[in-house]
Amino acid sequence: MLTATRTTTILPVSDPDRASRFYADQLGLTPLGGGPGDGTRLFELGRGDALGLMPAEEGAQSGHTVLTFEVDDLESEIGDLQRRGVRFEDYDLPELKTVNHIAVLGSQKAAWFHDSEGNVLCLHEVAG
Template sequence: MLTQSRMVTILPVVDLERARKFYEEKLGLEAGETQADGSVVFRGTEGEFALSPRPEPAHNPYTAMGFEVEDVAREVKDLERRGVAFEDYDTPELKTVGHIAVLGAEKAAWFKDPDGNILCVHENASRARH
């Protein structure tokens, strides 16, 4: 059953070493093993993702992966100190203030990796961790 399967995100990247450096140095994540197809796996406490080499960027205009955090404002400041540039939006559907959008019980901020994959840090007050 899929409901009992481990889910893995796969992000396409053109320059694997550049992407790996971004995820390790800017986001503070630790790369794991390299797969037979050249993909590099990153594991976290509650999930994993892989950077998968591709000849061309994906050009996906939507969020490819999100990180649920306890305090999105603190995370934004920390990532900015590491050199991560956040996206700002001002549309009828989405407006950010200080890089953060408030969406009901959720707060979120978006940034891109070197290949243009859109990533998100978000907190959800209805699922607050204790």
């Protein structure tokens, strides 16, 4: 059953070395080594899932959120990642406004940032 499987999210990266440093050094993910022989580099995510960084041409990145990390304490995670050099986005749009990088979306709070390759990533916290 697909609902019981582990997943690997594949993101396009134009510079695999730069992207690998970002995910290991700035996000703190654990490298798992190479993937299926196409140059993809794998990183461990929580609960057995993985992230693959696949070499791709510049511009293959998406303009929308491609990966979100659920965290217990959004403010603390933002502070930790900022100390590692991650820069968070701020929005002031009719449908999305952030205060100190955080948007409140119903019972969730979220914050967005870009990886070294331009992919949009998100941290979110579900209100308990």
